Amino acid sequence: MTDSAFATDDFIRSRIADWLRDLGSVRRLAPKTLEAYSRDIGQFMSFLAGHMGGPVSLAALKDLRGADIRAFMAQRRSESLGSRSLARVLSALKSFFGFLEREGTLATEALNVIRTPKIGRSLPKALTVIEAKQTIATTDEMEDIPWVAARDMAVISLCYGAGLRISEALALTSGDLEAATLRVTGKGGKVRMVPLIAPVRQSIETYLGLAPFKLWPDDKLFRGVKGGVLSPRLIQKRMEQLRSALGLPPSATPHALRHSFATHLLGRGGDLRAIQELLGHASLSSTQIYTAVDTERLLESYAAAHPRG
Known part of the structure; x- marks a missing residue:
């Protein structure tokens, strides 16, 4: 996969950069979480670019369907990504598209039909x-x-x-x-x-x-x-x-x-x-x-x- 710098046009690339700045400076996410979110959105854009045969544009995101997101999640699971990581991927996508909606750039219903993967809650292993x-x-x-x-x-x-x-x-x-x-x-x-x-x-x-x-x-x-x-x-x-x-x-x-x-x-x-x-x-x-x-x-x-x- 290529990263989002090559998978998107200039406008979407700038929106991703603004979103990451917002997460870091306003929402104060931890650096490792920011790194993971950046990687997740880059992989998603690369997936879309591969299907479209060119950089992702705003018009392409407006046409996004739930089936597109399911296909991406299925691909990530086929790469042995666990449920916890898939849940984080979906969280990153919702965060980015929520940012675009708050900006007045784009509103989409595609993510509303995607269920968060079930995560088995493991108990902490405490010492005696x-x-x-x-x-x-x-x-x-x-x-x-x-x-x-x-x-x-x-x-x-x-x-x-x-x-x-x-x-x-x-x-x-x-x-x-x-x-x-x-x-x-x-x-x-x-x-x-x-x-x-x-x-x-x-x-x-x-x-x-x-x-x-x-x-x-x-x-x-x-x-x-x-x-x-x-x-x-x-x-x-x-x-x-x-x-x-x-x-x-x-x-x-x-x-x-x-x-x-x-x-x-x-x-x-x-x-x-x-x-x-x-x-x-x-x-x-x-x-x-x-x-x-x-x-x-x-x-x-x-x-x-x-x-x-």
Whole structure:
């Protein structure tokens, strides 16, 4: 497939550029989402251009039918694209055509007859409390350089002890660290305050005390050995070493520690709304999945321990 730069005329190309700018600056979509949407719309335009034998124009989009979109979705599925990715593709198309309609450029009913692919909701794979504690406690045994070991322990502690995404932990600056709280910038630039429990704060202070770099308030907190911003891949590799050392399943990733944070809080009677705020979820439905995780663990324990299990 060619991309949209060759599959569309100048007018449609400019509308795509305006739409992507709107998503980034006004709607503040994450860079990876913008990249995916740009790729999705480019592949759609390339598909249409292949059928028409030339660049896609406004007139061609006005003649768009539901059958055209179904054919495109069928092609993408034939390329082994899963339901979740297909749903994102459809979301990108709806966003673009919704933008054209708001602009007064084009209105189409073609997308209204397309159903969103059904997505099976998978449960997060949480570690047990013992596994999570062992993961953190064993981190400093994986590295001979004291400050690097302290750094990795601090990052992993933030994932489990504060429920941070790895990207959120690595985006922290010295200025985000306060006495008892942490200022976290999540998806879409949304800022939330997260309580900083004593063990997590101590792990950060240990790292700062050992780090060989001078950090100013606006500097990223976690650094690589050459002084640059720490790559998430290094923390992922550290988790791979920990999985091997502790015999943990492949699902034991930095993000699984965030899942474990939420699941363990809920299991100890944590309020669902409070957990939503701590995780930075935009809607409660995203957090409610952890009730299913907790119920699943309860049933597993019941089946294992009950005399008739």
